[in-house]
Amino acid sequence: MTILGFAQRPFRYVSPEFNVIASSHQQLAILPFDVTLVMRFNGTNQLSLRELEIQEGFAVQSLLETSLLRKKAQKGFKVSFQEISTTNNILEQNNITADNIAQYSRVQLANVLGVDGIVYGYMRSSQLISNSTSFLIGLAGGWPPPTIIGELRIQVADATDGEVLWRYETFQEGGLGSSNDRVANFMLRRASRRFPYKRL
Numbered sequence: 001m002t003i004l005g006f007a008q009r010p011f012r013y014v015s016p017e018f019n020v021i022a023s024s025h026q027q028l029a030i031l032p033f034d035v036t037l038v039m040r041f042n043g044t045n046q047l048s049l050r051e052l053e054i055q056e057g058f059a060v061q062s063l064l065e066t067s068l069l070r071k072k073a074q075k076g077f078k079v080s081f082q083e084i085s086t087t088n089n090i091l092e093q094n095n096i097t098a099d100n101i102a103q104y105s106r107v108q109l110a111n112v113l114g115v116d117g118i119v120y121g122y123m124r125s126s127q128l129i130s131n132s133t134s135f136l137i138g139l140a141g142g143w144p145p146p147t148i149i150g151e152l153r154i155q156v157a158d159a160t161d162g163e164v165l166w167r168y169e170t171f172q173e174g175g176l177g178s179s180n181d182r183v184a185n186f187m188l189r190r191a192s193r194r195f196p197y198k199r200l
Helices: 018-022 046-075 084-093 106-113 131-139 180-193
Strands: 004-007 011-014 027-030 034-038 117-127 148-158 164-174
Touching (some): 018 164, 027 084, 027 106, 046 117, 084 106, 106 148, 117 180, 148 180
Parallel strands (some): 034 117
Antiparallel strands (some): 004 164
């Protein structure tokens, strides 16, 4: 059982030039996400924590691809998405990794990938208490407190000048039985419903 708690009202930004610029877009690439994990109860050392963050970045990338492809099938987005396996292979061939990708501009990344724009983002997941502790509090008669807090930001940037065309930010608490992937998947599904290319 997974209990999802409080969700912040999302913040959305759409560039005034979105329709003009995005109307010529044919393909977007979804980048691996920049992920920060605050893990307080599993004894993870800093090296393995960084490895987990990189793995989670690929997982969030995959979850977003799935959500957007599902919505594309339902809503008919006027843009396609480069397969993430292709995106990641191109990045690897150009020695662009999770540890150095921030050194590249949005324009450089889009040009390397050969796309009209990039979808990229950041997720922070903070584990507040363990699921077992939350469960025990519930047994004691209190409402089980959140175990995870997830923060998500997704942006779309144009390949020509790197201008941010769209931004979506949200916040979600995850309660008893929650995991990083479940909280992330919930936020990503909500974000995909707001993806602006269906407007074109």
